Amino acid sequence: MTLNIGVIGTGAIGKDHIRRISSNLSGARITAVTDVNQEAAQVVVEQYGLDAVVYPDDKALLAQADVGAVLVTSWGPAHEQSVLAAIEAGKYVFCEKPLATTAEGCRRIVDAEIRHGKRLVQVGFMRRYDSGYVQLKQAIDERLIGEPLMIRCAHRNPESGPNYTSDMAITDTLIHEIDVLRWLIDDDYKSVQVTYPRKTRHALSHMRDPQVVMIETRGGVLITAEIFVNCRYGYDIQCEVIGEDGIAKLPEPSSISLRKEGMYGTRILMDWKDRFIEAYDREIQDFIDSVKRGDVQGPTAWDGYVAAVTADACVKAQESGEWEDISLDEKPDLYESRTLSEA
Numbered sequence: 001m002t003l004n005i006g007v008i009g010t011g012a013i014g015k016d017h018i019r020r021i022s023s024n025l026s027g028a029r030i031t032a033v034t035d036v037n038q039e040a041a042q043v044v045v046e047q048y049g050l051d052a053v054v055y056p057d058d059k060a061l062l063a064q065a066d067v068g069a070v071l072v073t074s075w076g077p078a079h080e081q082s083v084l085a086a087i088e089a090g091k092y093v094f095c096e097k098p099l100a101t102t103a104e105g106c107r108r109i110v111d112a113e114i115r116h117g118k119r120l121v122q123v124g125f126m127r128r129y130d131s132g133y134v135q136l137k138q139a140i141d142e143r144l145i146g147e148p149l150m151i152r153c154a155h156r157n158p159e160s161g162p163n164y165t166s167d168m169a170i171t172d173t174l175i176h177e178i179d180v181l182r183w184l185i186d187d188d189y190k191s192v193q194v195t196y197p198r199k200t201r202h203a204l205s206h207m208r209d210p211q212v213v214m215i216e217t218r219g220g221v222l223i224t225a226e227i228f229v230n231c232r233y234g235y236d237i238q239c240e241v242i243g244e245d246g247i248a249k250l251p252e253p254s255s256i257s258l259r260k261e262g263m264y265g266t267r268i269l270m271d272w273k274d275r276f277i278e279a280y281d282r283e284i285q286d287f288i289d290s291v292k293r294g295d296v297q298g299p300t301a302w303d304g305y306v307a308a309v310t311a312d313a314c315v316k317a318q319e320s321g322e323w324e325d326i327s328l329d330e331k332p333d334l335y336e337s338r339t340l341s342e343a
């Protein structure tokens with residue numbers, strides 16, 4: 001049985017997911033789309049040759065009985081409303097990060113899912129599906145390096161746009177590390193601090209770039225996370241886990257090496273769409289397969305809540321320069337199962 005999917009937000013990543021569902025993945029098709037820019041949504045239907053209807057808004061799309069699941073790929077501030085409406089309609093929902101732009105909004109979604117009595121939400125933390133991070137987690141789970149003691153990581157973008165702000169380095173960019181690192185070491189966060197090295201001349205005047213975020217986990221692991229969104233040379237994601245008996249490092253993306261004109265080296269990817277293309281395919285295929293099984297297994301609404309609480313503390317630390325504590329509600333039973341989100 002083919003799963004009929006509706007897409008709420010047909011912009012950059014919405015189109016990318018439409019492309020992968022329509023051409024790469026199996027078991028689903030796009031039958032409904034909506035966007036506040038309906039003309040653009042119609043163009044997407046034609047561009048991708050979809051047998052799909054353009055609906056005026058998320059509520060009209062969610063009212064379609066034949067739509068079995070939805071992707072929320074609109075702007076972050078619009079996510080909470082669409083996810084709550086999907087839960088209300090009893091539809092499975094894949095929501096790109098952030099689940100909601102505030103911890104309170106994420107908590108409202110968690111409470112709605114608890115009232116529904118079954119998990120319907122998967123959050124788009126795709127690094128958990130990246131083969132490099134999966135290998136890293138296997139090494140840690142198998143205690144190949146003993147207990148993790150420290151993590152050094154870096155999230156570097158070639159440049160940030162004019163609308164990108166210093167707090168987005170946390171809420172839009174580091175949110176990926178915030179989620180994947182707690183999954184990697186099966187630990188939660190205790191406190192955070194933000195410091196600022198010398199500013200790069202390549203950052204716009206309103207930006208603070210780079211930034212260094214220190215995170216202490218409840219288990220005592222110390223994480224040093226660099227965010228550098230005007231590094232110029234490429235889209236570069238680094239992660240090194242230092243353990244009692246050794247070090248485990250995220251592999252570089254596979255690439256040919258070139259020897260040419262007295263130089264030797266490999267190319268560095270410039271775009272996140274390319275760096276994590278397989279992870280995006282795997283996360284969406286997992287969503288399709290788990291919806292058809294009737295139980296979503298990926299990153300949960302609770303993971304979205306924890307990420308939002310942690311991001312809020314980081315944004316507070318950006319201004320205070322102090323260590324800021326992270327206090328979480330008690331994890332509800334609905335999220336205790338040992339699945340990908342808890343593996």
Ligand SMILES: NC(=O)C1=CN([C@@H]2O[C@H](COP(=O)(O)OP(=O)(O)OC[C@H]3O[C@@H](n4cnc5c(N)ncnc54)[C@H](O)[C@@H]3O)[C@@H](O)[C@H]2O)C=CC1
Pocket residue numbers: 008009010011012013014034035036037058073074075076078096097098124125126172272
């Ligand atoms: N997981 C990842 O690696 C990535 C995640 N994202 C996330 O995906 C979301 C979308 O990002 P982009 O595609 O880059 O943005 P975009 O601006 O290219 O596309 C967003 C689309 O949503 C539409 N939209 C806004 N509000 C809407 C509403 N209430 N109902 C229906 N449509 C609405 C806009 O008209 C636009 O077409 C963001 O939350 C972003 O953080 C974006 C890039 C990568």
Ligand SMILES: O=C1[C@H](O)[C@H](O)[C@@H](O)[C@H](O)[C@H]1O
Pocket residue numbers: 157172173176272
């Ligand atoms: O979600 C994303 C992308 O996936 C990149 O990893 C980030 O660098 C970017 O800031 C954010 O929009």
